[in-house]
Amino acid sequence: MQRSMLFLLALILASCQPGVYKHGNKNERAMAHLKANLEFLASDALKGRETGSHDIKVAAEFIRSRLEMYGLQPYGENGSYFSNIPFQKQGISDSSSITLIKGKTRGHYTVNRHFYAYRGGDSSYQGVEQPLVFVRFGIEDSTFEYNDYKNLDIKGKTVVLLLGEPERQGDSTFFNGARPTKWSRSSAIKRKLAREKGAGGIIVLLSPRGMNMWKNMKRFMGSSKLGLAQKQDHEIPEILIDSTLARNMFDIRDLSYDQMYKKLQDPDYDGSVLNGRSIQWNLKDQTEKITGHNIVALLPGSDPALAGEYILVGAHYDHLGMRNGQIYNGADDNGSGTVVVMETARQMAHIKGNKRPVIFVWFTGEEKGLLGSKYMIEHAPFRDNIRAVVNMDMIGRESADSIYVLASGLSSSAYHALVEEANKKSARFVFNYSLDSRDHPDRILYRSDHWSFAQKGIPTVFFTDYHHTDYHKASDDVDKINFLKLKKAVELTRQTVLDAANGSDDFIRDNWTEEAK
Numbered sequence: 001m002q003r004s005m006l007f008l009l010a011l012i013l014a015s016c017q018p019g020v021y022k023h024g025n026k027n028e029r030a031m032a033h034l035k036a037n038l039e040f041l042a043s044d045a046l047k048g049r050e051t052g053s054h055d056i057k058v059a060a061e062f063i064r065s066r067l068e069m070y071g072l073q074p075y076g077e078n079g080s081y082f083s084n085i086p087f088q089k090q091g092i093s094d095s096s097s098i099t100l101i102k103g104k105t106r107g108h109y110t111v112n113r114h115f116y117a118y119r120g121g122d123s124s125y126q127g128v129e130q131p132l133v134f135v136r137f138g139i140e141d142s143t144f145e146y147n148d149y150k151n152l153d154i155k156g157k158t159v160v161l162l163l164g165e166p167e168r169q170g171d172s173t174f175f176n177g178a179r180p181t182k183w184s185r186s187s188a189i190k191r192k193l194a195r196e197k198g199a200g201g202i203i204v205l206l207s208p209r210g211m212n213m214w215k216n217m218k219r220f221m222g223s224s225k226l227g228l229a230q231k232q233d234h235e236i237p238e239i240l241i242d243s244t245l246a247r248n249m250f251d252i253r254d255l256s257y258d259q260m261y262k263k264l265q266d267p268d269y270d271g272s273v274l275n276g277r278s279i280q281w282n283l284k285d286q287t288e289k290i291t292g293h294n295i296v297a298l299l300p301g302s303d304p305a306l307a308g309e310y311i312l313v314g315a316h317y318d319h320l321g322m323r324n325g326q327i328y329n330g331a332d333d334n335g336s337g338t339v340v341v342m343e344t345a346r347q348m349a350h351i352k353g354n355k356r357p358v359i360f361v362w363f364t365g366e367e368k369g370l371l372g373s374k375y376m377i378e379h380a381p382f383r384d385n386i387r388a389v390v391n392m393d394m395i396g397r398e399s400a401d402s403i404y405v406l407a408s409g410l411s412s413s414a415y416h417a418l419v420e421e422a423n424k425k426s427a428r429f430v431f432n433y434s435l436d437s438r439d440h441p442d443r444i445l446y447r448s449d450h451w452s453f454a455q456k457g458i459p460t461v462f463f464t465d466y467h468h469t470d471y472h473k474a475s476d477d478v479d480k481i482n483f484l485k486l487k488k489a490v491e492l493t494r495q496t497v498l499d500a501a502n503g504s505d506d507f508i509r510d511n512w513t514e515e516a517k
Ligand SMILES: [Zn+2]
Pocket: 316, 333, 334, 366, 393, 394, 448
């Protein structure tokens, strides 16, 4: 502890170059701050700023120390700049196993070889034996008058279900006839339904296409996963099994997996072969509790009458950490957005021209699934008083002349117009709206923290560079960053925030409907 604290202090002091900050004109000072901050945050010393790691704390501490220096007020918990987020790292022990019991025959199978675990389940399931029940797709959907659970008693039993959904030859009105329904998207809603119906355990069979990728799934399914801590009363064991185990379970050996899957899909196949068969669970849950931090700072507004209307400016500061011994520095993703928000905060704290209060946020857990922003919109004390949002993620690559803009008109056309005007008064980027669509195949609209706010109808704008070459690669380094673009992004952000903080427009949500969600 002592040593790491010293290490941390040393790094912070080493990155202080007060001389650079005090000389030169405004532009040169902005550039100097952006460079010094990004060179530190995207340096190897921070080992890729992975959420849940020790190294991301160094990044958080660095940002905190800068905010203090810039004169921003802490706006996290207990008078600090940090908002605590309860995470859990869900994993199970390598020694976990299951036993398939068929009469007197017992087959043992080990984790990450013959099965992957979604959840290990509570310790109360250790050694517990449960009867198996085949529930085909595990779907109950009144739209199609379809119910796989009809006449089945699954209480306390382990259900066995297939991924995907039923089809009827030539019938485009039935499930995926026209386009796959929600039931095909992932196993999550099927597992939720099974839990609600009282299942004691869940076994999922992949589609043949999924099964071809069994070995590649190990990197994701075979390692622990970070998520927001769940407050669940109890958890049941839930697993995904390989073709060997599936064949043994159903006594099907003469068919390919493809053929076997077709057979199990057939409404005439009743799965009665599982009658009298059971599974014994021996999964050892190793879920770990971890606290993460959003960093939150406030610049109070000058008009007390508007004190309850916040403008929020954000960027995620976490990245991917290390993989195969390589450090993923994430200079563009999202060191770039991180330092642009820092520099915007510094300049605005200096100018103090905002009537409404401005909240600056550096989100954690974005790379793990927008966790920091999801937590904020559900828990922050100011969550119902956010007037407008500016978020940026990857803005330091490609041409300094243009920038991709998304979501600005999703809720309010007035906010869309405000962002356009702010740009004309400041950076004069060419705005590229080609990604700003719900149907764009890359789904950029849903892929950063702005979505947590936009989803609630809050007027929100998202800036990004749409860079590909070094995206999520160890080569996303600071020497490739276009600092002129970052400086212009600061100007655009500052103007947008000032106009939103000082304008009288109500940002009527004229484009927002319940269906828009
Ligand atoms: Zn990112």
